[in-house]
Amino acid sequence: MATSEVKVLGSWPSPYAMRPRIALNLKSVDYEYIDEKLWEGKSQLLLQSNPVHKKIPVLIHGDRKPICESLIIVQYIDEAWSSGPSILPSDPYDRAVARFWAAYLDDKWFPAVKSVGVAKGEEAKKAAIAQVEEGLALMEEALGGCSKGKGFFGGDEIGYLDIAFGSFLGWLRVTERFNDMKQLDEGKTPGLVEWADRFSSHAAVKDVMPDTDKLAEFGKMVIAKIRAAGAAAEMH
């Protein structure tokens, strides 16, 4: 298979863009990675490939129409390269559980993580932090249920929920650093602390996980921009 038959459009700080890359790595599929610098504007290729949402990641597989939305892409990769290790569990109930938690993380938990950085005032910040910790407690319990004593949500190997959750670890660490606190804590979520190390050092993940220092620098820039936009809006 030619390297350019499979392309991923992504952006290095994006947790969502990590997901298809981890999935392709798990399946040992060669691909071309195209990095979009979204803060400089969106490329023609991106706008053409995802006209509906205009967002990364996008998977381009041969001459098929592009596939969008990170978790939909991961499921596609799992099904298209079915001879590789399975990413979704085989049992329908376990699949429903994995999908449920991935949706929870995307819709509720990660927005709370993001809001810690831009929360206005101490009260709002405390509320956001509480939501993040509540989510981690839920995920600690889910890990126990899904892993069935093994190392990952997917069992012996990384699976769908590991990918969905693990892709947020970089930003979680940055949030911990900026707010001088430990949310992934050996005392409260020991299972998750070990899982996070195991996930981050996995062969399919380590080259795709952004360096925390680099991400922190990028994070400072984003927060500054958001604050400036907020201040400007308030001035009018």
Add this chain to the structure above:
Amino acid sequence: MERGVVLLDFWPSMFGMRTRIALAEKEIKYEYREEDLRNKSDLLLQMNPVHKKIPVLIHNGKPVCESLNQVQYIDEVWNDRAPLLPANTYKRANARFWADFVDKKIYDLGSKIWRTKGEEQEAAKKEFIDCLKLLEGELGDNHYFGGKDFGYVDVALVPFYCWFYAYEQCGNFSIEAECPKLIAWAKRCMQKESVAKSLADQEKIYEFVLHLKKVFGIE
């Protein structure tokens, strides 16, 4: 906990209707339990502690939450009849994309149409129609979003049809005038027993919306 299938639901919910349609398509016998959302049952709170929302599908005592999750689960467990997701991998990804699009856009925009007035309502109406037009584009000249056969995206979208009348009344516009192909599609779906029996009556939905507007103090 009993064996079999139980659905915790609320009659006007478009999300609950998706699961009802899927169960009907597969001819699965189930127990329907109506929830009073102002007084949620212990069972609901136990089965969906994270979101405390309907619908909840309970199969052999184990809960499945989130409507599209339930539809996929039903399709995978009862995989010997009336397939909802396409067999082709690419088409499956495409179906999931459009169902996700419906989830991201249609409910919130529809809600804005009946909850707001003036400029905010006009903006919501415009975006709502734009989204329906995108869906019409995806439908093309097909009988259903699933092609020849009724499928996953049809299930995801068609419950909103029984809310269109309420949106039109509150927003003072005609969806059919803007999106005739989509309305034709919806009427085609309504000829299926699984859909006709699962959707609520549009007049009752409108009454319900008027009641909600009173409760929330919206004019």
